[in-house]
Amino acid sequence: xxxxxxxxxxxxxxxxxxxxxxxxxxxxxxxxxxxxxxxxxxxxxxxxxxxxxx
Amino acid sequence: xxxxxxxxxxxxxxxxxxxxxxxxxxxxxxxxxxxxxxxxxxxxxxxxxxxxxxxxxxxxxxxxxxxxxxxxxxxxxxxxxxxxxxxxxxxxxxxxxxxxxxxxxxxxxxxxxxxxxxxxxxxxxxxxxxxxxxxxxxxxxxxxxxxxxxxxxxxxxxxxxxxxxxxxxxxxxxxxxxxxxxxxxxxxxxxxxxxxxxxxxxxxxxxxxxxxxxxxxxxxxxxxxxxxxxxxxxxxxxxxxxxxxxxxxxxxxxxxxxxxxxxxxxxxxxxxxxxxxxxxxxxxxxxxxxxxxxxxxxxxxxxxxxxxxxxxxxxxxxxxxxxxxxxxxxxxxxxxxxxxxxxxxxxxxxxxxxxxxxxxxxxxxxxxxxxxxxxxxxxxxxxxxxxxxxxxxxxx
Numbered sequence: 001x002x003x004x005x006x007x008x009x010x011x012x013x014x015x016x017x018x019x020x021x022x023x024x025x026x027x028x029x030x031x032x033x034x035x036x037x038x039x040x041x042x043x044x045x046x047x048x049x050x051x052x053x054x
Numbered sequence: 055x056x057x058x059x060x061x062x063x064x065x066x067x068x069x070x071x072x073x074x075x076x077x078x079x080x081x082x083x084x085x086x087x088x089x090x091x092x093x094x095x096x097x098x099x100x101x102x103x104x105x106x107x108x109x110x111x112x113x114x115x116x117x118x119x120x121x122x123x124x125x126x127x128x129x130x131x132x133x134x135x136x137x138x139x140x141x142x143x144x145x146x147x148x149x150x151x152x153x154x155x156x157x158x159x160x161x162x163x164x165x166x167x168x169x170x171x172x173x174x175x176x177x178x179x180x181x182x183x184x185x186x187x188x189x190x191x192x193x194x195x196x197x198x199x200x201x202x203x204x205x206x207x208x209x210x211x212x213x214x215x216x217x218x219x220x221x222x223x224x225x226x227x228x229x230x231x232x233x234x235x236x237x238x239x240x241x242x243x244x245x246x247x248x249x250x251x252x253x254x255x256x257x258x259x260x261x262x263x264x265x266x267x268x269x270x271x272x273x274x275x276x277x278x279x280x281x282x283x284x285x286x287x288x289x290x291x292x293x294x295x296x297x298x299x300x301x302x303x304x305x306x307x308x309x310x311x312x313x314x315x316x317x318x319x320x321x322x323x324x325x326x327x328x329x330x331x332x333x334x335x336x337x338x339x340x341x342x343x344x345x346x347x348x349x350x351x352x353x354x355x356x357x358x359x360x361x362x363x364x365x366x367x368x369x370x371x372x373x374x375x376x377x378x379x380x381x382x383x384x385x386x387x388x389x390x391x392x393x394x395x396x397x398x399x400x401x402x403x404x405x406x407x408x409x410x411x412x413x414x415x416x417x418x419x420x421x422x423x424x425x426x427x428x429x430x431x432x433x434x435x436x437x438x439x440x441x442x443x444x445x446x447x448x449x450x
Contacts, residue, residue, distance in 0.1 A: 009196045010195050011195075
């Protein structure tokens, strides 16, 4: 599973960690996050994230 | 007025004594837009001021050096209260390079005609030598905007922290030991709560990075410069980034015919049976700026509205919208309110808003059809006791 970076603030979504504060369980692929989820740091939506090349 | 931070480094900003509304933030103490001039083999200006005060800012710089000596103009933050004066200074200093990160350049280009500006784009960790001194740059995204950055002068152990550690506080003095500390800390707290409360996570990371630097002085872009009380403000920020609860309870309400107000009073009575601070706010009497400041470090909050037109009282809805955006954490509470014939709106919508704010609900909403009965008022008192009991533990 790929990590994704927020283009606005640089926060990185790591699927192994998830975003438990927003109800995204560890192990959730970025693609499986609901569309109304927001970047926990700056508040933008999934559209403003880009896949990180590993 | 002493404007000298360190030998060769001066404040060249503007004191805005009369501003009372800063995009909705009620600035009863006015504000300052801080900018700084560093005179070295190469001169640098750190940030600018709000557009209407650009001439006074340039005059302060001119009083200290010829404008042709300005080699760099650093922009730490693109928001117009600091960047509004950049077109003026860049026009007055055509030889100067605008120093900022790539995100900041993008933001500035979307604010101003920058077609004649020379740019020096810096990345996190880059530095520029001025001669005896170095400017080094630290990206601090979301403290307060995506492009925000700190500029650090290691030789002087001086951090230009932009909005972080700022205060909306107009004073004839530039330093933290020239005004009463409790006044400055209260202004710093109001500023934190109303401007950056929602960015607690990135601010905590920024504090960790700042802890790696040797810092003797912090020069923010609003209010006084920290040179004597860094320890106090850094310790306060550590608490504020997690909205650390204190033994304080807030009762916040709107009212039509005083039914919800009577419920609020009964809740307050219950709270006051415990050794906790209490705040009692009718939204019509208290500005959202003060409410947000107190929410930052409260332990529990009860919020009430009657049903009006099958929804909330609009004045309370506005405050809830504001608080929701500021994303306070670590709070408990409940909703209450009176209604006439429809239980929709009122307490139900208040509770929905509290859920969205991730306030941990202590109980179901307390509702009263029309005027509260003695039984309902006792239910309110009991709910107030639960909040008081919960908040009291944070004083131990």
